[in-house]
Amino acid sequence: MVSRSAAIVEAKNVDYYYPGEGETVWPALSGINLTVAQGEYVALIGPNGSGKTTLLKLFNALLTPFGGEILVQGISTANEETLPAVRQACGMIFQNPDNQLVATTVEEDIAFGLENLALPPAEIRRRVEDVACLLGLRKLLRQPPHLLSGGEKQKVAIAGVLAMEPRCILMDEPTAMLDPAGRQDVIDTVRDLNKRQGIAVVHVTHFPEEAAWADRIVVLNEGQLIVQGSPEDVLTDLSLLHELKLQGPAAVELAALLREDGYRLPPQILHNRELVDSICSLERKN
């Protein structure tokens, strides 16, 4: 049963506690309300330990909430029978590319999740072929995954999730361990999937420059959802970010310093290009 609303994943007043030593428990999340709409790209940011990974694991039903409810396409994650449907709709990519590849060839790795869906072999082959084409992995299909670069490994992991035909991809710092070229490749791939296939993305990152490309920014701190809004609003609010011990994109930080020095720059500069163009046009006037 799929809900009529455009929501792909929803957290309704969610609490989560990790069991501690003895009687103690660690509140990792409290009172979280968040809806991710179909086709939306959400960046989830916040300091270390703020609950970002925990929230992704709740969306993927790796954890179930202690209070409140998580719905994936309207289906509660608390229900054992519907777990396969939840996981199929909402796949997860982890930080370390070496921990998520399991098979001996790229091809088998991409097909791994499909094997559990009881699909006919021809359909499995078609899907693997399609996603490999889409992500530029065709040449690598027969290769053992451990020989790939970090960026390629992350793309194989993404291909494995995509083959399940999900509505949403959850990514936990997917570029943290990659070199700059691999990082760019993964970001381009995911943005393209989001734009062209309408797959929703929830992307956890410590890089404000990466978050700046999202449709919406959600900020967690000490297990609470502090603020959410457009990148233009949230990532340019340096007093908020600095108070939460976060940082704005380099262009935003530099623009703020230049404004202190009397540069009359427009308020919503977010990307390098905007800053560079604004400085150039000011200089030309002088």
Added chain:
Amino acid sequence: MFIGTEKLTHTYMPGTPFATEALQDVSFNLQQGEFALIIGPSGSGKSTLIQHLNGLLRPTSGRVLFEGIAVGSNKHELLRLRRRIGLVFQIPEEQFFSESVFDEIAFAPRNLGLDESEVEKRVNESLEKVGMQAEKFRNRHPFRLSAGQKRLVAIAAVLSLQPEVLIFDEPTVGLDAISRKNLYNLLTALNQKDGLTVIISTHHLDQAAALADSVLVLNQGRLVMAGPAENIFNKRKQLYELGLTLPPVTEIMHELAEKGLPVKTAVYTLQEARGEIKNMKRRYKP
């Protein structure tokens, strides 16, 4: 020479079909008190090189030298060396083996034979240095922490050894903005005030570029560039070809220069960039 290599070659799984030549003929030397960066695309051999520097791997051919003595020449020397050179692994979990954060960080000082009150002091100091509250974290299980918290504990566990040489393999992966800044401030202090030699590999040059004395660039197991930091970072095009990028703020300066503005591009911090843009006007001919 303080620490370095002579024609170091490392082959993983030699003599098998999976043989990988991870390092080929790598020679360099660093002086005591230097702050060095190792950069290169993923798979270029950074982690392999780093593990040679404290004798965790044995050369296939060539030598690793510490104060003129070949590393690994005898067991006794190797133990002495590991007390003087502290290494933080790329994956923090790979170095954890204790049941509590306290025991993890206490391992090195206990091993040095310090009495328990001194051990306690070192643990608290080390946690404080990485910005973690000792009371909150000392009894936690090192594996049951957030990604960034694990990395900070791994760093603290090496700081508690109080080594003369600090070698960190991608230390900022998964750290939030404040922890990254805090880590680089700490490394600067240890390097400049206490004269520690610091060697780090990283893909994120944001703060590292401004601190480095020298840079080693690896590509496909070979040392392709080495020298003073300013000489390496001004080779933007060659770094690009290797898939490497400069810090975001340096990229902004390059874009301004490309638009014809008279700015210096060898700028690695926001404050330097601010000063450079402010001074730009003075450089226009009257």
